[in-house]
Amino acid sequence: MLFRIETSAVQSLIEALRQRKYNVIGPIRRGGAIVYDQIASTNDLPKGWTDEQRPGQYRLRKGDDDRFFGFAVGPQSWKQFLFPPTLKLFSVDRNGKGFAVPTKNRESAQARPEQLAFFGVRSCELYAIAAQDKIFGSGEYRDPYYTEIRKRLFIVAVNCSTSADTCFCSSMGTGPKAKNGYDLLLTEVAANGAHFFTVEVGSPAGENIFKNVPHVPASAEESKSAELVVSKTAAGMKRSMDTSGIKELLYANSEHPEWEKVGGRCLSCANCTMVCPTCFCSTVEDTTDLSGSRATRTRTWDSCFTMAFSYIHGGSVRTSTKSRYRQWMTHKLASWIDQFGTSGCVGCGRCITWCPVGIDITDEARVIRESTSREREPQNTKEK
Amino acid sequence: MESLEAILAGHSFFRDLEQKYIHLVTGCASNVRFDAGRFIFREGEEAHQFYLLRQGKVAIEVFTPHRGHITIETLDEGSILGWSWLIPPYNWHFDARALEMTRAIALDGKCLRKKCEEDHDLGFEFLKRFAHIMEQRLASTRLQLLDIYDVHA
Amino acid sequence: MTYTHERGLETADLVLSPMIPQQFVIQRVRRETEDTFTMELEPETTSASFSFKPGQFNMVYVFGVGEIPISISGDSSEPRSLVHTTRAVGTVTKVMDKLKKGDCVGIRGPYGVPWPMDAARGKDIVIVAGGIGIAPLRPCIYAILRNRENYGKVVLLYGTRTPSDILFRDELERWRARFDLEVYVSVDRAMSGWKGSVGVVTTLIPKSPFDPHNALAMICGPEVMIRFTAMELIKRGVETNQIYVSMERNMKCGIGLCGHCQFSHYFVCKDGPVFRYTDIKENLVKWEI
Numbered sequence: 070m071l072f073r074i075e076t077s078a079v080q081s082l083i084e085a086l087r088q089r090k091y092n093v094i095g096p097i098r099r100g101g102a103i104v105y106d107q108i109a110s111t112n113d114l115p116k117g118w119t120d121e122q123r124p125g126q127y128r129l130r131k132g133d134d135d136r137f138f139g140f141a142v143g144p145q146s147w148k149q150f151l152f153p154p155t156l157k158l159f160s161v162d163r164n165g166k167g168f169a170v171p172t173k174n175r176e177s178a179q180a181r182p183e184q185l186a187f188f189g190v191r192s193c194e195l196y197a198i199a200a201q202d203k204i205f206g207s208g209e210y211r212d213p214y215y216t217e218i219r220k221r222l223f224i225v226a227v228n229c230s231t232s233a234d235t236c237f238c239s240s241m242g243t244g245p246k247a248k249n250g251y252d253l254l255l256t257e258v259a260a261n262g263a264h265f266f267t268v269e270v271g272s273p274a275g276e277n278i279f280k281n282v283p284h285v286p287a288s289a290e291e292s293k294s295a296e297l298v299v300s301k302t303a304a305g306m307k308r309s310m311d312t313s314g315i316k317e318l319l320y321a322n323s324e325h326p327e328w329e330k331v332g333g334r335c336l337s338c339a340n341c342t343m344v345c346p347t348c349f350c351s352t353v354e355d356t357t358d359l360s361g362s363r364a365t366r367t368r369t370w371d372s373c374f375t376m377a378f379s380y381i382h383g384g385s386v387r388t389s390t391k392s393r394y395r396q397w398m399t400h401k402l403a404s405w406i407d408q409f410g411t412s413g414c415v416g417c418g419r420c421i422t423w424c425p426v427g428i429d430i431t432d433e434a435r436v437i438r439e440s441t442s443r444e445r446e447p448q449n450t451k452e453k
Numbered sequence: 454m455e456s457l458e459a460i461l462a463g464h465s466f467f468r469d470l471e472q473k474y475i476h477l478v479t480g481c482a483s484n485v486r487f488d489a490g491r492f493i494f495r496e497g498e499e500a501h502q503f504y505l506l507r508q509g510k511v512a513i514e515v516f517t518p519h520r521g522h523i524t525i526e527t528l529d530e531g532s533i534l535g536w537s538w539l540i541p542p543y544n545w546h547f548d549a550r551a552l553e554m555t556r557a558i559a560l561d562g563k564c565l566r567k568k569c570e571e572d573h574d575l576g577f578e579f580l581k582r583f584a585h586i587m588e589q590r591l592a593s594t595r596l597q598l599l600d601i602y603d604v605h606a
Numbered sequence: 607m608t609y610t611h612e613r614g615l616e617t618a619d620l621v622l623s624p625m626i627p628q629q630f631v632i633q634r635v636r637r638e639t640e641d642t643f644t645m646e647l648e649p650e651t652t653s654a655s656f657s658f659k660p661g662q663f664n665m666v667y668v669f670g671v672g673e674i675p676i677s678i679s680g681d682s683s684e685p686r687s688l689v690h691t692t693r694a695v696g697t698v699t700k701v702m703d704k705l706k707k708g709d710c711v712g713i714r715g716p717y718g719v720p721w722p723m724d725a726a727r728g729k730d731i732v733i734v735a736g737g738i739g740i741a742p743l744r745p746c747i748y749a750i751l752r753n754r755e756n757y758g759k760v761v762l763l764y765g766t767r768t769p770s771d772i773l774f775r776d777e778l779e780r781w782r783a784r785f786d787l788e789v790y791v792s793v794d795r796a797m798s799g800w801k802g803s804v805g806v807v808t809t810l811i812p813k814s815p816f817d818p819h820n821a822l823a824m825i826c827g828p829e830v831m832i833r834f835t836a837m838e839l840i841k842r843g844v845e846t847n848q849i850y851v852s853m854e855r856n857m858k859c860g861i862g863l864c865g866h867c868q869f870s871h872y873f874v875c876k877d878g879p880v881f882r883y884t885d886i887k888e889n890l891v892k893w894e895i
Contacts, residue, residue, distance in 0.1 A: 158623060158625045158626070159623065159625070159626050161669065161712075163669065166631075166708050166709050166710055167629050167631065167650065167709075167710035168629065168669050168710065168712070169629075170626065204863065205863065208861075208862050208863070208876075209861070209862070209876065210624045210861035210862060210863065211624075212863060213623050213624075214623075320870075323892050323895065324892075349863070349865060350864060350865035350866065351858065351859070351863070351864045351865070352858050352864065352866070353625075353672075353673065353858050353859070353864075355667075355670055355671060355672045355673065356670070357669075357670035361670065364669050364670035366625065366673075368625070371858075371864070371865070371866070373865065373868075378856065378866060379855070379856050379866070380856050381854060381855060381856050382693070382695045382696060386855065386856075386894060386895075387894045388894065389894060392893070392894030392895075396868075396895075400868065400871075403871070404868070404870060404871035405871075407871040408871055408873075510803070512804065520798075521798050522798065523796065523798075524796040524800065524804040525804065526804050526805045526809075527792075527802075527803045527804045527805060529803070529813065530813075531813055552801050553801075592834075593805055593806050593808065593809050596806040596808065596830070596831075596834060597794045597795070597805065597806050599830060600767065600794065601736070601737075601794075601827075601828040601830045601831050602736065602737035602765075602766060602767040602771065602794070602827075602828060
């Protein structure tokens with residue numbers, strides 16, 4: 070059943086969440102971009118703002134209307150809250166010749182479990198969260214931080230009313246219409262002088278919160294306007310990726326000359342892995358305090374683009390930038406399927422926007438697909 | 454007691470060699486024995502024979518002023534030792550020393566060399582077989598050169 | 607208003623994280639060669655035991671320094687004993703090298719796919735080890751010798767750089783003395799006094815006493831050596847799908863979450879480290895994969 074709420078009711082929704090002790094995270098404008106952080110009211114949202122994105126370019130400008138969500142996705146994704154960039158795993162204290170995990174931390178932690186509400190999650194991002202659910206929450210070993218926070222997570226999704234030039238969720242089958250994985254789904258309609266939201270309830274938790282928000286059933290016309298928003302967004306999407314047989318295509322083309330070409334452009338800066346909502350690589354750092362009596366292990370984000378990523382004694386396995394780009398793209402579009410059953414790419418376009426040299430993953434896939442085997446160099450010939 | 458001809462015919466090195474050639478080769482063959490520590494041939498000597506090792510172990514060595522005798526490779530029973538009899542200037546390039554008491558069949562290279570020049574079909578058969586051995590030894594030597602167990606990149 | 611993770615940090619301590627090590631106490635340290643040493647460990651808790659399968663590894667933690675994956679090199683039938691043999695080549699191992707009896711390390715594990723001991727039953731076994739690659743194969747040899755009647759001919763081919771790099775010398779000599787186990791050792795470079803074989807370990811394959819048509823091979827060593835060994839075994843007639851190899855990659859978690867150990871689509875920590883040769887042979891020859 071579809072409901073309709075006034076724009077003012079969005080404030081009630083945020084308040085209903087905060088009353089239930091949810092820490093509400095939503096889009097805000099900061100540093101010339103739209104990022105995710107704590108919000109307390111709709112005044113924190115980037116009302117009336119929109120973004121212009123191109124390979125290697127991102128700009129914010131004032132939009133033509135007062136839409137609350139009139140923009141695509143920014144440099145951050147929701148993974149920073151479920152899979153934090155830095156996370157202390159444990160501390161141990163020296164104890165004679167050995168060590169002991171201090172009990173103090175355990176007790177204090179029990180008092181404050183984290184409860185987050187994501188406000189304004191796009192369809193591509195729902196797929197990204199689902200992808201990370203698989204990685205961190207369904208293997209033989211699970212990430213306890215992720216599973217704890219994820220259990221308590223409330224998601225208010227939003228159907229995109231605009232797409233960026235770099236978006237390609239349509240062709241990836243991940244949007245723009247959100248299908249599931251949310252507690253509540255909003256669609257913002259701002260046309261012909263009207264401005265309202267339609268709401269779909271996606272779960273019992275969603276129902277529970279929504280009953281505190283003033284709402285009425287949506288009329289057939291309002292329902293149609295909402296559908297139009299989504300179809301317009303889909304139609305406006307210019308970029309696409311052909312994913313048919315892409316796993317076999319990339320596995321078979323590990324020696325394609327395109328890798329050399331894109332390797333020459335890639336700066337190995339790791340931006341793409343940081344903005345990508347599904348990238349999950351991490352590393353651990355072990356440090357001690359100055360007295361050497363307490364050691365702490367911290368987990369931080371890592372990127373397969375770093376030279377040290379594949380280091381074993383004797384050297385790194387992937388020393389060339391080309392091999393690291395190939396690893397990232399092949400993992401994202403091909404190996405991921407063997408590992409987790411889906412593509413690792415959700416078509417959000419962030420890697421294209423935030424690449425300083427504007428490398429376009431959809432373009433790379435196209436070049437490899439369209440070229441013939443005749444153009445491929447024979448295996449095991451090193452250039453130069 | 455197996456005859457020399459039967460032993461040669463049964464060895465993988467002479468597999469698929471025409472009977473008439475096996476017979477010819479047998480005419481140039483004799484049993485030899487080297488006690489442990491004895492040199493089979495020395496670097497620089499004229500190469501007139503090659504050996505089919507039947508028992509024991511032979512070290513291919515080279516002598517250097519600072520490091521003494523260095524074993525480059527060892528050969529066990531069943532291996533073929535020596536091809537310099539077939540390739541000019543027909544001199545041994547390394548030392549070969551028996552590490553243990555070694556029994557072998559020695560083949561008269563000087564005699565076979567002459568026969569190969571007279572009968573090119575025989576010559577081709579020998580060169581084919583030695584080319585195969587050299588390829589194997591070269592591949593192994595290359596692997597040794599790679600120093601694959603070393604830590605340094 | 608900025609969201610910070612401080613609260614979240616402590617939440618992590620709350621749950622029993624698979625990233626928290628268990629303490630083990632060093633019972634004995636044995637110097638094997640100039641840069642290689644063996645640690646014999648016991649769980650700190652006297653009632654605890656440790657069980658693993660040959661071929662598995664642990665993430666071994668040195669207080670405040672770091673953690674690295676090391677294959678288990680001991681006997682899997684000893685519940686209280688945990689043995690690790692490693693080279694001191696990096697930051698963590700160099701500190702580990704200085705630990706003595708009574709010192710502690712942290713252990714997480716055992717992890718990984720083990721050697722195919724069940725599939726090996728009734729077959730001739732060819733074990734080819736290169737350098738420190740003999741360490742993850744030693745538990746395998748112990749397991750075979752404990753149930754010797756379950757296997758056919760057993761051959762160990764061991765190659766090292768020089769005679770001074772040979773590990774587990776005493777054991778090798780004891781094994782060689784057995785009538786039901788063939789041990790052949792070859793070095794790449796000899797020093798004066800070495801009367802054994804000289805040449806790469808692959809040269810030992812053509813004449814090894816096993817039936818290639820009923821053999822299962824297990825290889826561990828540098829990748830180059832694995833490739834050439836597999837090639838030589840196949841030349842001898844061993845079926846490709848009866849060859850198993852142990853791979854190595856950078857690991858930060860050992861449990862399939864950090865992404866470092868990926869080798870094509872495989873995670874070496876959970877899809878390996880033991881792989882069927884047929885599953886990875888195409889990737890073994892791809893550069894920088």
